[in-house]
């Protein structure tokens with residue numbers, strides 16, 4: 001069993017978020033705002049059921065899903081696209097494929113050294129984010 005992802009996680013690093021946003025077609029004005037945000041993940045995990053909230057002072061984004069069950073995702077307030085998403089376990093990694101207009105789009109989450117890791121993929125760009133458990137828990 002992989003470690004639980006549940007908890008409140010604060011961003012400590014964010015590499016190539018700019019490249020990922022460019023691949024998504026985010027405008028330069030929006031990218032400028034988004035780059036300054038310290039994102040927070042609030043994750044509720046019950047077995048294979050997940051709620052992942054990405055929070056910031058500017059916008060919030062929430063998805064909920066069950067591992068191995070395809071779902072329709074609308075990336076509201078992000079790039080505003082409709083994608084067909086599927087999250088699976090690959091060893092201890094939670095891996096999501098987001099099928100839609102953008103090729104090779106998805107993400108992977110895992111826990112390593114008490115930190116939450118996230119890679120976001122889009123059309124050959126990879127953004128790498130790391131989060132640490134919030135001081136409030």
Ligand code: YOG
Nearest residue numbers: 026030034052054056059060061063078079
């Ligand atoms: O997370 O897919 O944890 O959904 C990626 C933003 C910025 C808005 C955030 C708001 C992509 C302007 C979600 C940032 C850039 C820029 C806080 C990443 C798009 C628009 C919401 C993601 C998964 C895995 C769960």
